[in-house]
Amino acid sequence: MSETTFSARDFESVHTDEAVQVIARPSLSYWQDAWVRLKDNRRALFSLYLILALLAFTIAGPWVWTVDPQTQDLDQISRAPGPAAQATIVAPYVPWDGSTLAPPGTGLRLAEPATTQAVRLLWEPVEGARGYRVYRNLFPIGEERAFGLPLFDILDPLDTSFEDRLDLKPRNYFYSVVELNPDGEPTGAHQTIEVDVERVTTLEEAAAAGLVPEGAELREGDSVELAFHPLGTDYLGRDMLARLMSGARVSLFIGIFAPILYILFGVVYGATAGFFGRWVDQVLMRFSDFVVALPFLLFMILIRVASGVQPGESGIAPLVIALVLLGWPATARLVRGQILQIREEGYVSASRLLGAKTGYLVLRHMIPNTMGVILVTLTFAVPSAIFTEAFLSFIGMGVAPPEASWGSMCNEGIKTMLTYPHELIFPALFISITVLAFNMLGDGLRDALDARMRGTE
C-alpha cells in the first residue's frame, strides 16, 4: 500500500477558465430578441418596409405630388397612365352655323382643321334626299356597312354642315354622311372621310389649369404641355395618383386608428375579467358574448342614423365608432385566456409570496407576457378594418363625394373595368398590397414574439 501524499498543489483548482463564466452573448431583452428574430424573417421584414413605404406614400406623398385630388381635368377624362400630352393653343370656341366659306373641293370635307374642340364637316346637297344622318366610327367602313355612332339626324336636304363636339379624342375618326329616304330611314348612299383630330386647348383653359410656365408668353399656335397624370385619370378627369394618396389617408386611418382603439379597450377589459375571475369574469364575459352577437352592418347603419350624419357628409366617424364598439370582444377573450393561464404560473405565485402588489403583478408579469398575442391581433385587425372600410365605401356608406377612399374608387372603377381597367386596378392593387403586407407582418410577429419558439434557432 503506498502512501499517498497530498500536496497543496493537489488542492488547487484544476483550471479556472474565465471564459466559462463570461456571458459570451450579449444579454437580449424580450424586445431585442423579438426584433432579432423578426429580422431573420425576410417576408415579415419586407412587409414591414412595405408598410413603411405605404405610410410615407400617404403622409409625405401629398407634399411631393401636390396635385389636388378633386380637380377635374375634363380634357383628359379616363386617360390611361402615360407621359404628359402636348396640346396646341387655339382661339376659344365660337358657335358655328355652318356658313364658313366652303374650302375648295367637293364631297364630304372638313370646313377647318379638326381639333378636340370641334370637328366641322361640309358636303354638297344631294338631290332627292330627305336629310342626312352623320356617323362617326373608330374603324374604317367595311363590308358590314356599320358606320359607327349615329351623331345626328339632319332633316333638311339643304342643311349640309355638321359640327361634332362629342367626346373628341386626339386620334383618327371615320365620319360618314348617309342619306335619308322620305321615311327618315338611312339609304345605302354614303360618303366617308378619315379625320385626324389634333389635341388643342385655349389660352384661357391653359391659364386656368396652371399650365402656362412662368414668364412665358404663349400665343395661338404654340404648343403647351397638358397636366401630367402618371397613373392616369378617373371618369371625371381627376388625377389617380393624388386620389390614391388622399384615399390612402382614409383607408389607413380607419385601418390603424380603429383597431388600436378597440384593442386597447379589449386588453383592459380582458385583463380585468381574467385577473379578478369568478363573478366579475362571468359578468364581463357574458356581456362580451352579447356584443359578439350584434350584426355589424345593422349596428353601423343604426349608429350612422343616431349620430345625425347628414346626407352628403362623410360616414367615417360612425364607421370608426361602430368598429370600436363591436370589435373589442375578440381581443378581450384572448387576453382573458392568457391572463387566466399566467395567473396560475409559478413565478406569479412566487412574486405574490414575496409581497408583490396587484399593480406590479399586472404590469410586470401579465401584460408583457400577453404582448405577443396583442400585437398579433392588432396586425390582423388592421387588414380586416381596411377591408370593412373598402366594403362600406363600395356599397356607398363610407366617404362622401368628392372625397375618395380606395373602396369607393374600386366601386367607381368597376363600372369601366373593361374600357379603362386602370381605374379599378390601381385602388384594388393598393388594398391587396396593404392587406397582404399587414397579414405577413402579423405572421412574422407571431413567430418572433412567441416566447415558446425561442431557442429553436
Add this chain to the structure above:
Amino acid sequence: MGMSTTQVATEESFSRSAGKQLAVYALAAVALLALLMWLLNLLASLTASAAGSSTAVDAANNTITIRLSEEPPQLDTTLLTDSVSGVVIAHVMEGLLRYDQHQRLVPGMAERWEINAEQAVFNLRDALWSDGEPVTAHDFVFAWRTALDPVNASEYAFILYPIRNAEAINRGELPLDALGARAEGDRTLVVDLERPVAFFDKLTAFSTYYPVRQDFYEATGGRYGADADQLLYNGPFTMESWVHGQSLDLRKNPRYWDRERIRLDRINVAYIVSDANAVLNLFKDGKISLASLTAENLAEAMEQRWHINRFMDGSVFFIEFNHRPDRLTRNRNLRKAMLLAQDPNELVYKVIKIPGYLPGESLFPVFLDGVRGKFREEYPAPEHRMDIARARQHLEKARVELGLDEFPPLVMLTGDNPVSNIQSEYFQAVFKKNLGLEIRIDRQIFKQRLDKMTKGQFDMVLAGWGPDYNDALTYGDLFASWNLNNRGRYANPEYDRLVGVAQGSLDAKVRMDAFDAMQRIIYEDAVLIVNYERGQAYVTDPRVKGIVRRAVGAEQDYTYAYIDMDG
C-alpha cells in the same frame, strides 16, 4: 456548429420539397376548379336549352326574344305609372287612338271621332276582348271612373281631368256617376269636357284612358293586372304567361281587329336585367334582339361592327331648385349665379359622352310641335352663355340679400345610377370651382328620392320629366303652383296664368306664344337649370326590322317589327 449546418440543410431540403408539394397542390386545385367551371357551364347550358328557345331571332316560329330592364310592378292600366309597364301594356292593350310607326295618331278602338270645345264623340269599331266579348263604350266609362275613384288613389288620375267633373270626383266631392263620360249604346262614347282642350285626341292614346271591362275587373277580386290570367287583352298581343321576376311571354292575339298588321307570332321577354354589361353580353351571345349602350361600351359596339341606332326618348333632365321659403335657393340671385356658372355643352360632350344626348336649352324638348313646324324652331330657346364673372356678381348680391358671411353647404339630391352619380360629382366640382359653393350630394334610390322631393328635403335635385302626351303642356304645367309634381314649390302668378292660357285655348298660335313666354320665365327667373334631353344609343339584331322607338307612347314598339333573315 456542424450540427446546426445539417439542420439548416435539412430545413432547406424540407422547404424545397414543401415548395414542390405546394406547387403540385396548387396545380391540382386549379385543374379541379377548371373542371368544376366546365361542369357548371355544361349544366347551365343544359337547363337553358330546357327552358326553351332563347335565341334573339327564331325565324321558324316567327319569334323574337327581348329583355326588360325591370319587371312591371303590375299591369292595371288605371294605376300604371312607369315606362316599362307602359311598353308591355302597349303591346297587349289598345286605347281609343294610338301612335303609328311615324308617330302619327291613328284610329285604335275608335273608328271615327269628333272633338269640339265642349264635347268629344268616339264611334267604336267592332273589336273584341281576348275572351271573345266585344269592346264597348261602357268599358271606357268604367275604366275612367275606376281611375278617378279616390279609393284607388291612382297617381295618374290627373290626366283625366279634362273630362267634366273628373277633378271633383277625384277629390271625393262628387259621386263617380257624375263623370262627364257616357256610353250611348255599346258603340258610341260621348265625353263632356271641363274646358276646351287642344290635345284631347292625344290624351286618349295614354294608358290611363285604356278600357277595362267591369265584370272581369270585379271577378279578379282586386288582383286585376297582377298576373297573365288576371288581365283581359284587346291589343295586338296577349300575355301567355308571366313568371314574376323572370319572363313574360307575349303571343299574337288572334282576336285583335288589325291582326293582319302584326307580323310577329311571339315576343319572348326572356330576361329581366338592368346591368349594362350583362345586357351587352346577352346581345353579343345572340340571346336578345335589342340592347341599350352606355358610354363605356360604345367602343366595343363599333369594334363588333354593329349597326348602332339612337333615338331621343323625350325626357328632359334638369336641376330643380327648392323654392320653399326656408331655403336659400329661394333667392333668385343665387339661382341665377348657378345657372350662369355652368355649361350644359360641357356636361353632355365631355362628361356624359353618349350620342343622342342633346345639351339642354329649354324645358320644352326639340320633338314638340309648334304652330306649323317644330316648336323649338319657331321659338328658339333663350340663349345661354356661361359667364363666370356675371355669375359671381349675382352670387355676391345673393350673399348680401341673404345677410350671410359665407354660404353654408347646399344639398343636392340625386338618384343612384351611373349617369346621375357622374353628373352630381361634376356639378359639385363646377359650383365649387366657379362660385366657391360647397355642395353635398345626397344619393338616394328612386323611391326615397321621390319621398324627399315631395317633402322638400333638398336645396336642389337632379330630376327629369318624360312626356305623357304629345303636347308642350305635359312639360309646361309642371311648374304651375298647383301641380303636385312641382316638387320645388315654384309659385309665380304670371306663370300660372300662362299655363291657364295653354290649357284653355284652342288657338295654336296663342298657346305656343304662352309656352314661349314660359320658357323665357324659366330662364330669366332661373326656376331650374336644364341639363340635357336624354337620348339613347342602342343596337338591334340586323334580322329584326321595323322596331319603333319613340318619345311619346311605348318607347319600344314591336307591333310593326318583322323578321328578315337576309339581315
